[in-house]
Amino acid sequence: MNWGSWSNFIDMGGRGFYVWGSYLITLICIVLELGQLARHKRTLWQRLTQFMKLNKQG
Amino acid sequence: MLTTIIRRDLLLAYRRRSDVLTTLFFFVIVVSLFPLGVGPEMKTLRLIAPGVVWVAALLASMLSLNRLFAADYQDGTLEQMLLAPQPLALIVLGKIVAHWLVSGLPLALMAPVLGMQFDLPPAALGILFLALLLGTPILSLIGAIGAALTLGLRGGGVLLSLLVLPLYIPALIFGAGAVEAYSAGLSPEGHLSLLGALLILTGLAAPWVTAFALRIAME
């Protein structure tokens, strides 16, 4: 399935907006989820290392 | 045992009649709001009547759900019930039946009267009453599961509706569908029998699941 030119590929038979729109949204959702996961990890680490320090002193 | 629980709960509800009436008035008000919103034109009203009445019944019965366990939870009688020798599911069933008698049945009785606002033919009103008679116990049963799960949680009311509304959808579809099928000339038997099937399924499963959820909540 060759698209001939790059612009045909983008245009996607006139349906470019819908096809690329849905792929873009899926990408955004996945990136958001990974970001939320990383943020959750970072805040957890800070809290736990602090918890551990307090434990040691206590 | 069952009748004592039902009698006890009915007595409690009778003492606090205002709770019962507020649910009923909420139902009446919500149903009467729709013609004001949608417009007085009878043709559309007749079309949306079953759905409106059913959604209002859903919301009204859900409002009164936290009354099911909350009072007993606060003053500790719920713990006694957990310790009672009788099976907890039976006690829970008694409470659910009492809740239905107080909040579900009046809705079913009230619906035909409200149906007239929507110019529904008498036969359709009869089917609406029958569908609600079968449907409101389902709402109480499934609602009891949600009430037991969210017992004593902050923001329990909103959380309860979030948990329970998706589970009400089959009952809503078949309940409202029965009346719509009738007004579309089809026979409502299919919908009503499915509603009956749902009632049997929830009737058997819900008390046991609610009892299990109560044990977890009260640990």
Place this chain on the structure above:
Amino acid sequence: MSINWFKYASPATFYPLAGKLIPLFYALAAILTVVGLYISFFVAPTDATQGEAYRIIFIHVPAAWMSMFIYLLMAMWAGLGLVLNTRLSSIMAQALAPTGAMFTFVALITGAFWGKPTWGTWWEWDARMTSELILLFLYIGYMSLTAAIDDVRRADKAGAILALVGAVNVPIIYFSVKWWNTLHQGASVSLTRAPSMAKTMLLGMLIMALAAWMYSIAVALSRARLLMLEREKSTAWAQEVLEQKS
């Protein structure tokens, strides 16, 4: 040689194992996605009836499959956690929920984006799309219930009950919505797949589904590790892990 089934049921042993597996699954997901996308755009032919719009199928169907599959997995883990009282199973159930909700949301959005060019409306009350929407409500209900309960043990068990009750209801909801749909609109054009599924189309879809599966495993495992650490922070193994890291 008796197999110790519960060897990896304790967070202490499961944590390092998951740590080793996660990069593997992320890598697999990436590779499969690249292959899948290549097939879906450069190998699969243009569809006879829908032209190019059908290419959305390569993420819509995998996302829909994953949303249903993850919910059943979640209910299974929750059930296991309830029956066997293994904390890790409930942790797995809660780790899966957000990913499942994300896939349901993606399935809904891509479904709408696909519906517009093919049916002309963003939202078609089609049986599958409607039950997908209700599935999203079930996910949100589960996540908000587990978040609302502070006591961890009760959150696990209450969430498990809701997940199981929800799982029992998924088929009931699907069929009631299907009958509801046919009563109202008759046999409306539902979200039918391209009638003659060319082999490459099917292959592209399967590979993308596999990629989505690898991705879910990786994300669920890493979220499970975080939940484990959070819950077991005062245990010896958690302290050890913290020391290594800081």
